Amino acid sequence: xxxxxxxxxxxxxxxxxxxxxxxxxxxxxxxxxxxxxxxxxxxxxxxxxxxxxxxxxxxxxxxxxxxxxxxxxxxxxxxxxxxxxxxxxxxxxxxxxxxxxxxxxxxxxxxxxxxxxxxxxxxxxxxxxxxxxxxxxxxxxxxxxxxxxxxxxxxxxxxxxxxxxxxxxxxxxxxxxxxxxxxxxxxxxxxxxxxxxxxxxxxxxxxxxxxxxxxxxxxxxxxxxxxxxxxxxxxxxxxxxxxxxxxxxxxxxxxxxxxxxxxxxxxxxxxxxxxxxxxxxxxxxxxxxxxxxxxxxxxxxxxxxxxxxxxxxxxxxx
Ligand SMILES: [Zn+2]
Numbered sequence: 001x002x003x004x005x006x007x008x009x010x011x012x013x014x015x016x017x018x019x020x021x022x023x024x025x026x027x028x029x030x031x032x033x034x035x036x037x038x039x040x041x042x043x044x045x046x047x048x049x050x051x052x053x054x055x056x057x058x059x060x061x062x063x064x065x066x067x068x069x070x071x072x073x074x075x076x077x078x079x080x081x082x083x084x085x086x087x088x089x090x091x092x093x094x095x096x097x098x099x100x101x102x103x104x105x106x107x108x109x110x111x112x113x114x115x116x117x118x119x120x121x122x123x124x125x126x127x128x129x130x131x132x133x134x135x136x137x138x139x140x141x142x143x144x145x146x147x148x149x150x151x152x153x154x155x156x157x158x159x160x161x162x163x164x165x166x167x168x169x170x171x172x173x174x175x176x177x178x179x180x181x182x183x184x185x186x187x188x189x190x191x192x193x194x195x196x197x198x199x200x201x202x203x204x205x206x207x208x209x210x211x212x213x214x215x216x217x218x219x220x221x222x223x224x225x226x227x228x229x230x231x232x233x234x235x236x237x238x239x240x241x242x243x244x245x246x247x248x249x250x251x252x253x254x255x256x257x258x259x260x261x262x263x264x265x266x267x268x269x270x271x272x273x274x275x276x277x278x279x280x281x282x283x284x285x286x287x288x289x290x291x292x293x294x295x296x297x298x299x300x301x302x303x304x305x306x307x308x309x310x311x312x313x314x315x316x317x318x
Contacts (some may be wrong), residue, residue, distance in 0.1 A: 001047040007199050007241070008250060011039035014046070017242075020232035023277050042245040043242040044223050044260045051196055057237050058157070059268070060281040080129040098289055102272045103291055107265040108300045111135055112313040113214055119184040120150040121212075124172050124174060125191025127162035129153055132191055133218070151178065169295075171179060174204050182208055187216045190309075193239045202255040206316065213262070219243045223298050224308030226271065230280045245305055248312055264307025266293040 003039070005012050022028050035046045121144055123129070129141035135230035136145055140277055141153055141164075151168035155161045164170040171177055186205055192198055205215050222242040226233050234242060241247075245262065253257055272292055273286035287295070299307070 001053065002050050002301060003047040004044070006037040006040060006042055007044065007197055008042045008247070008254070009037060009040040013038040014075060017043055017216050018231040018234060018294055020234060020236050022057065022236055023232070024108070024235050025057070027057045027059055028237075030237075033238070034234060036233075042247050043238055043244075045242075047242045048240050051235055054196075054238065064134065098253065101289055102287075102292055103269050105267060105269045105296050106134065107296065109134060109154060109263075109265060109311075112216055112261060112311060113185055115139070115144060116147050116184065118150060120152075120182065121166045122152040122154070122183045122186045122208075123176070123254070124154045124186065124188045125165065125194065126155055126187075126189065127154040127157070127231075128155070128160045129167040130163075135189070138250055142206060152181070152183070176200070177208075182210045182213070184213050184215070184226055185216070189216070190220070192217055193219050193235075193241050193243065196240060196252060198241055199255075202251045202257065205314065206255045206257055209316055211316060213316070215257070215312075217312040217314060219248070219310060221245075221305070221308055221310035223305055223307045224266065224310075226274065226308045228267070230274075230278065234279065243310070245310065248310075252314060256271055257314050258317050259312050260315050261313040263303075264305055264310045265271060266299040266302075266306075268292040268299060270308060271295070287311075 014037050016033060016034040018029055018034040020034070021031055032045055033047070034043060036043045121141075123141055126141055132139045135265070138300070141151055145167070152171070153164050153168045154171050154174055155164050156172050158172075161170055161172055186209060188201065192201060195201060209215060220235070220239065221227075221243065221244055225242040231242055249259055269292065271281060271284040272287060274281035
C-alpha cells in the first residue's frame with residue numbers, strides 16, 4: 001500500500017469521503033479509505049495498492065465477461081430482438097431469465113463519435129478487444145476492423161493482452177506506443193478510474209491526439225445518485241479515482257484540452273445488483289422486471305449531472 005498526494009494539485013490536505021470493504025469482488029476483507037482533496041476537490045482512494053499490488057485485487061472473474069459463451073450470445077439475442085411488453089410478461093415467469101434480465105437493462109445512449117473509414121483509433125484499457133461495456137458489438141475493436149487497419153489497444157492484463165494482439169497493434173502500457181503515431185480517436189472506456197496517475201493520461205491525450213481528433217472518456221460519476229444514496233457503493237480498491245464533471249474539467253483545463261460534450265446516465269440494473277450485495281438497497285430487491293424497466297425509462301429522460309456514469313467527448317484547445 002502507498003499513501004499518495006493529490007494527482008491533480010499535489011496537495012496532501014484531504015478529508016475522509018468514504019470507507020468501505022471490497023463489496024463487489026470480495027478479494028480481501030480490508031477496509032479502504034476514499035478521500036477528497038481539500039484544495040481541488042478530487043476524490044481518490046488513499047492509501048491505495050501500488051502498481052505491483054493492484055493485480056491481486058482483480059478477481060479471476062473480472063475478465064471472464066471477455067469470453068462470450070453460447071449462453072451469453074443467446075441471451076444477447078433475446079435481449080435485442082425479443083424484448084417487448086408481451087414477451088416480458090412471459091419471460092418474467094421464467095426465474096433464470098427473469099433475474100438475468102434484471103441485471104441487463106441498458107440505458108438508451110448515443111455513441112458520441114462517428115466511426116470513420118481508416119481512422120487511427122486507440123482504445124486504452126480495452127480488455128481483449130471484444131467488449132465495450134455499454135456501446136455494443138458495433139463499437140468493439142473487432143468490429144472496427146471492418147473500417148480501419150490503424151487500430152491500437154492498450155491492456156495491462158496479460159491474459160487479455162495475449163488475445164488482443166491478434167486483433168490490433170497491442171501494448172500493455174501507453175508508454176510503449178511509438179511516439180510518432182497520432183490518433184483520430186482515443187477512447188478510455190471505464191479505465192481512467194483504474195490508473196495510478198490520471199495526469200499521465202491527460203498529458204498523453206494532449207500529445208497524441210491529432211489537432212482535429214477526439215477523446216472519449218467514460219467513468220463512474222461520483223456525483224451520481226447511487227453514491228448519494230450510499231457513498232460506500234464504490235468499487236474498491238480497484239477504482240483508484242472517483243471523478244465527476246468538475247474533476248475531469250479541471251484536468252482538461254490543465255492539459256490544454258476541453259470538454260466538447262458530456263452526458264450522464266444510470267442503469268436500473270445497478271440498483272437491482274446493489275440490492276444483492278448491500279442491505280441499504282433492499283427496497284430494489286423485489287422490484288419486478290417491469291418496474292425496473294419503468295425506472296430505466298425515467299433514468300433515460302433525466303438530463304442533468306445526477307447519472308451514475310458520465311461520458312465525455314474531449315478535444316484539444318485552439
Ligand atoms: Zn487536489
